[in-house]
Amino acid sequence: MTKNSSNLVKVLPNIIKQLGIRYRYCGEYYQCTCPLHNSTKYNSLTIFEDGGWKCWTSNCNEKWGNKLDGLVRGLGADPDKLLAGVQYNIEYKPEEIDLNLPVLNISRDEIRKRLQIPSPYYLKRGVDAELLDRFDVGDCFTAQMKNRAVFPIYNKDWGLVGCAGRTLLDKSYIQKWKYSKGFKSSRSFYALNHAHDHIVDKKTAIIVEGQSDTMALHGFGITNAVGAFGAKLSFGQSKLLKEMGVENIVLALDPDPPKERGGKIVEGTGPMKTRQIIDKYGKDFNITPVMLEGDPDEMTQSEAEEIFENYV
Numbered sequence: 001m002t003k004n005s006s007n008l009v010k011v012l013p014n015i016i017k018q019l020g021i022r023y024r025y026c027g028e029y030y031q032c033t034c035p036l037h038n039s040t041k042y043n044s045l046t047i048f049e050d051g052g053w054k055c056w057t058s059n060c061n062e063k064w065g066n067k068l069d070g071l072v073r074g075l076g077a078d079p080d081k082l083l084a085g086v087q088y089n090i091e092y093k094p095e096e097i098d099l100n101l102p103v104l105n106i107s108r109d110e111i112r113k114r115l116q117i118p119s120p121y122y123l124k125r126g127v128d129a130e131l132l133d134r135f136d137v138g139d140c141f142t143a144q145m146k147n148r149a150v151f152p153i154y155n156k157d158w159g160l161v162g163c164a165g166r167t168l169l170d171k172s173y174i175q176k177w178k179y180s181k182g183f184k185s186s187r188s189f190y191a192l193n194h195a196h197d198h199i200v201d202k203k204t205a206i207i208v209e210g211q212s213d214t215m216a217l218h219g220f221g222i223t224n225a226v227g228a229f230g231a232k233l234s235f236g237q238s239k240l241l242k243e244m245g246v247e248n249i250v251l252a253l254d255p256d257p258p259k260e261r262g263g264k265i266v267e268g269t270g271p272m273k274t275r276q277i278i279d280k281y282g283k284d285f286n287i288t289p290v291m292l293e294g295d296p297d298e299m300t301q302s303e304a305e306e307i308f309e310n311y312v
Contacts, residue, residue: 012049019075023047026179028266036060043175047071049186049234079152097236099187101242103159108136109151111160115140121149121168127212127297131219135191137211139168144180150212151185154193160182161188164211164229186234190214196244198224204248204311205241207233210268213254220304222312231256231273238281250311251277252290256267 011240012288023032034045041093044057050104051068055061069079095185115138118129118206122137132138139214140150148165155161162183179185189195189207191214199205206225208214213225228237231253241249256268274289290307292299299307 004028012047012051012068013254015072016047019072019077026175026177027201033060034060036064036071048232050232060063075143084168090147091278097187097239098242099236101155101161101163101184102182103155106160108152108154108158108160112136112138113164114142114211115150121166122212124178125220131215135215136193136213140165145178148178151190153188155188156192156196158193164190168200184236185229187236187240188229188234189237189240190229191218191224195224195226199226199246200244202312203245203248204312205244205246206250206252206308208252208296209254210297213252215302216297216299217308220299220308222308224312229235231269233277242284246285248286248288248311250290250308252287252292252296252307254295255292279299 002065008239012030013025013122014033020034021035023030029049030047031043032045032047033039033042036055036058037060039045039055039057041057045053045055045060047053052066053061053068054066060074061070064074072079114213117136117138118132119127119139121139122132123129127137136152138146138150140146144159145165147161147168149168150165151166152160153162153164162179162185164183165178165180167176168179190211195218196204202224206217206222207228208217208221208225209228211227211229214225217225233249251274253270253274255272260266273289277286279291288311292307296304
């Protein structure tokens with residue numbers, strides 16, 4: 001990441017406002033229409049918390065560069081002048097990230113009563129009922145997570161810090177995943193309440209992308225696995241791993257095969273993000289990438305044991 005992009009990331013919400021971009025915050029990224037090609041689709045542009053951005057309809061990021069300063073220049077602004085108009089701390093210090101996410105005033109028993117557990121939606125998709133019950137996954141038909149399969153997210157002490165909801169209505173205009181208001185996915189992991197002690201004991205964390213992937217590995221007895229809420233590893237998540245004494249990270253991101261886009265072969269998200277994470281955090285952890293043929297939740301018991309037997 002360039003110095004400009006690194007500095008821009010520190011004040012990302014203010015930078016987006018300065019650029020006059022209307023957006024909505026989705027827990028770990030910002031979503032808006034792409035102002036570089038006058039898009040009318042509300043979700044045509046995604047700006048990630050690490051400063052990367054992606055135009056899904058016209059690939060504007062390929063023209064201007066995938067880092068935040070590229071987006072700034074594409075909008076006709078100068079990154080240095082833009083930063084001069086925003087108050088920020090010039091030295092980014094991961095150690096200053098506050099990992100104490102607010103614990104919601106809802107007990108585990110209360111959240112379970114609000115959900116239809118085990119989730120009928122995931123039962124139909126073949127997920128084991130015992131596993132759904134163990135992780136408190138259920139369908140919700142009221143309030144903020146209405147018509148979503150809900151994955152409660154706990155801290156290491158089983159305090160509820162948020163929820164992730166997968167829509168039950170597969171409509172193109174409905175956001176597939178949604179986080180509860182105020183939840184910071186960049187400072188947490190899914191299944192930390194189940195995996196924390198195992199990770200501390202082994203000094204090794206197996207990191208996958210999604211909630212279903214995480215549950216599947218735990219179902220196979222791979223109990224030091226957590227989900228990163230996407231193909232990423234944020235500064236906050238890396239600090240959390242350090243505080244647990246983690247020395248080794250096993251990255252098992254979705255394989256995501258290459259795709260053809262605009263006459264070019266574009267690398268899959270999983271392999272691309274794996275390389276970026278190694279480049280970014282290789283000095284802090286021993287990082288082992290695991291090449292998968294399919295998503296972790298598509299594995300069999302024997303396949304999972306063969307792949308992860310040296311890391312549990």
